[in-house]
Amino acid sequence: MSNDQVYKGSCFCGAVELTVTGEPAAMGYCHCESCRHWSAGPVNAFTLWKPEAVKITKGEENIATFSKTPQSLRKWCKSCGGHILTDHPTMGLIDVYAAVIPDFPYEPGVHVHYQETVLRIHDGVPKLKDVPAEMGGSGESLPE
Template sequence: MAANGSLNGKCFCGAVEIEVSGDPAAMGYCHCSSCRSWSAGPVNAFTLWPPEKVKIVKGADNLVGYQKTATSVRKWCKACGGHLMTEHPLWGVTDVFAAAIPSLAFKPMLHVNYQETVLPMKDGLPKYRDFPPAFGGTGEMMAE
């Protein structure tokens, strides 16, 4: 934790450093095929922040992005390829990957896109078929 109460993170090689401040709006797991492919894992652990609470404090010139859909701009370090965040402009949040903020006490609240899971997780958390209604989803819940 930084002296001002914010948390610091970085890419794999350290060329890009980020700072998040305050508390995340939400933390959880995404099971969609896009997040799985992007993260190269069976599930993606996310932390959602208001965009103004996420700052690039070093290496902004090494941060590059790719926009496959209208809902997501994925960003990574061009030096090492380390994934850092996904901007969601339509929803007004930035997902900073939980693993990119090592000092964050990750406390997941929900699962999204659980209909696509390849790694069922029995943890008692709400499992949304797609997204909560506030994010354009049906709000439909699924069983563990």
């Protein structure tokens, strides 16, 4: 990893704690229906990390998992219901929600699944119809 900075995060109640180390593979906003429903918001801020950069440091036994599709293993705290992360095994990445790591310097670089948006965001950040081509998507850009 190019940076050995460690950032701490936790679920809503603090029963589960984690660290992320270094720099994420990507950061951005997801507008897909699944992420919107899971996050209970119009958009989900993500940080994607290689699995070796994410460590559960407390409360691993308190983590529950739900899988609507094989592409996303969503994890949350059994005590408070606080969302923690989503494992994306087919991409080889873990999404640690930006809000879970409050001191991390979040700098979004892309909007994904923007064709599903319910909240138009005019921020100059590229908007993709689905996901980048290198991640199996079309890589097609959409207007703000």
